[in-house]
Amino acid sequence: MPLRGLCGIVLSISLLSSAFALDETESVIREAVNDGKKDALALLERAVNINSGTMNTDGVREVGKVFAAAFADAGFQTRWVDGTPFGRGGHLVAEHGSRGPKVLLIGHLDTVFAKDSSFQRFERVDETHAAGPGITDMKGGNVIILQAAKALDAAGVLDELQLRVILTGDEESRGRPLDLANAELIAAADWADIALGFEDGDGDPATAVTARRSSSEWQLTVTGKPAHSSQIFREDIGFGAALEAARILDGWRVALSAIPNLTFNPGLVMAGTDIDHDESNTRGSVFGKNNVIAQSAVITGGLRAISPEQIARAERLMGGIVDDNLAQTSATLSFNHGYPPMAPAEGNDELLKHYSAISEELGYGPVVAVDPRRAGAADISFVAGRVDAALDGLGLMGDGGHTVDEVADLSTLPRQTQRAAILLYRVARGDVSLPGK
Incomplete structure (x- = not known):
C-alpha cells in the first residue's frame, strides 16, 4: 500500500x-x-x-x-x-x-x-x-x-x-x-x-x-382632553389619548428595535371615551364614538432584555418618550418585573x-x-x-x-x-x- x-x-x-x-x-x-x-x-x-x-x-x-x-x-x-x-x-x-x-x-x-x-x-x-x-x-x-x-x-x-x-x-x-x-x-x-x-x-x-432574556410587563396609561372630533389638533384641545398613545408606541419602536436582543410588544391596546380594564384577566371593554376625541388609552405589553443594564437602558428610553407629551395629553408608564435575564x-x-x-x-x-x-x-x-x-x-x-x-x-x-x-x-x-x- x-x-x-x-x-x-x-x-x-x-x-x-x-x-x-x-x-x-x-x-x-x-x-x-x-x-x-x-x-x-x-x-x-x-x-x-x-x-x-x-x-x-x-x-x-x-x-x-x-x-x-x-x-x-x-x-x-x-x-x-x-x-x-x-x-x-x-x-x-x-x-x-x-x-x-x-x-x-x-x-x-x-x-x-x-x-x-x-x-x-x-x-x-x-x-x-x-x-x-x-x-x-x-x-x-x-x-x-x-x-x-x-x-x-x-x-x-x-x-x-x-x-x-x-x-x-x-x-x-x-x-x-x-x-x-x-x-x-x-x-x-x-x-x-x-x-x-x-x-x-x-x-x-x-x-x-x-x-x-428577561420577561417583564409594562402598562402605559394615557389621558387626553375629550371634545368634538372636528376640533382635534387645536392647541387648546390637543391630540387626544389615542394619537398620544400611537406616538409613544412608534417612538419606542424607533428607539428600541435596533438594539440587539431587546424587544417590546404591545399585547393589549384600548382607547376611547370610557375604558374598563380588567387587569387580573388581561382583558377589557371600551366605549368610543367616531366624532369624539378619545379621552383615555390603556396599553399593556411585555419587555425582554439580555441583561439588567439593558433593562435599565430600555426603561430610560421608554420613560423619556412617555414624558414628551403632545398638547393636552399626559401619560404614565409602570413596570412589573417577572423573570430576570x-x-x-x-x-x-x-x-x-x-x-x-x-x-x-x-x-x-x-x-x-x-x-x-x-x-x-x-x-x-x-x-x-x-x-x-x-x-x-x-x-x-x-x-x-x-x-x-x-x-x-x-x-x-x-x-x-x-x-x-x-x-x-x-x-x-x-x-x-x-x-x-
Whole structure:
C-alpha cells in the first residue's frame, strides 16, 4: 500500500479514537444510561399522563409525588414545599451528598395544558417519537435529571457531588408574590456553585442555553382632553389619548428595535371615551364614538432584555418618550418585573465548552449556544446571577412545545442523559475550571 494511503488510515483511526476518549468510569456511566432506558420511558409516560397544568394544583402535586418516590428510590432525601402561600401547587426538593462540588439541578412539574385541555395523554407516534402534554417542556428533563443521578450511582461516583434538585410547580405561570414563589430557588442558588437547567431549549440537541432574556410587563396609561372630533389638533384641545398613545408606541419602536436582543410588544391596546380594564384577566371593554376625541388609552405589553443594564437602558428610553407629551395629553408608564435575564457570563461559556467536548467524545457532535432570541425566560433565570456558572437547555428534545403538537424525539433521551451525567462526573473530579475558582 502507498505510504500516503497508510497515513490516511492511521489518521482516520487516530481521529476516531479521540472522538470516543471516555475513561472507564464514563463508559460505565454511558452503559448505565442505556440500561435504564426502559425505566426512563416508563416514568416519562406515567408523568405525562397526569395533567399538571399550572393551576391544576392537585395535578402538580400528584406529579410531584411520582418524582418524589423515584428520587427517594434513588437514595435522595425529598421534601415538598407547599405552594399555598404563593397560589400554586408547590415545589419538590430532592437532595443527595455531603461532599464535593455543589450543583443545583432545575426542572419543573407544571405544563401549559389546563385540566380541560383536549391534549392529555402520552402517545407513541413512531419508533423514536412520542406526543404528550409537557413531554419535552419539561417532564422529559425531569426524567433526565433522575436517570443521570442513577447512572452516576451505578458508576460509584454519585457521592462525590452534592446535588440539590428543585422541580418547581409554577414555571409556566409564576406564583405571587415572587419572593415566596422563588424562595427555594434563591436559597439553592446561594448554596450552589453551578446550576444546570433541563428545559428543552430550542429543541435542537446540537444546542444548549448560556443566556436567556428577561420577561417583564409594562402598562402605559394615557389621558387626553375629550371634545368634538372636528376640533382635534387645536392647541387648546390637543391630540387626544389615542394619537398620544400611537406616538409613544412608534417612538419606542424607533428607539428600541435596533438594539440587539431587546424587544417590546404591545399585547393589549384600548382607547376611547370610557375604558374598563380588567387587569387580573388581561382583558377589557371600551366605549368610543367616531366624532369624539378619545379621552383615555390603556396599553399593556411585555419587555425582554439580555441583561439588567439593558433593562435599565430600555426603561430610560421608554420613560423619556412617555414624558414628551403632545398638547393636552399626559401619560404614565409602570413596570412589573417577572423573570430576570440569564445574562451572558464567562462561567456559562466554560460549562458549554466542557459539555460540547463530552458530546463529541460520545460521538454526538459539538454543541453550540442558542441565540438568546430563541430562548424564553425560565427558572434558571432567577438563579444564574448567583452561581459561578449556569447552563440550560439540557432536557429532552422535540418540537411543538406549548401546543397540542408537542412531540419528543425519544432518541435524545439517553443522549441528553449521558451528556449531563458525564458533565456532572467531570465537575466532581475537578475538570471544570470556573472563573474565580
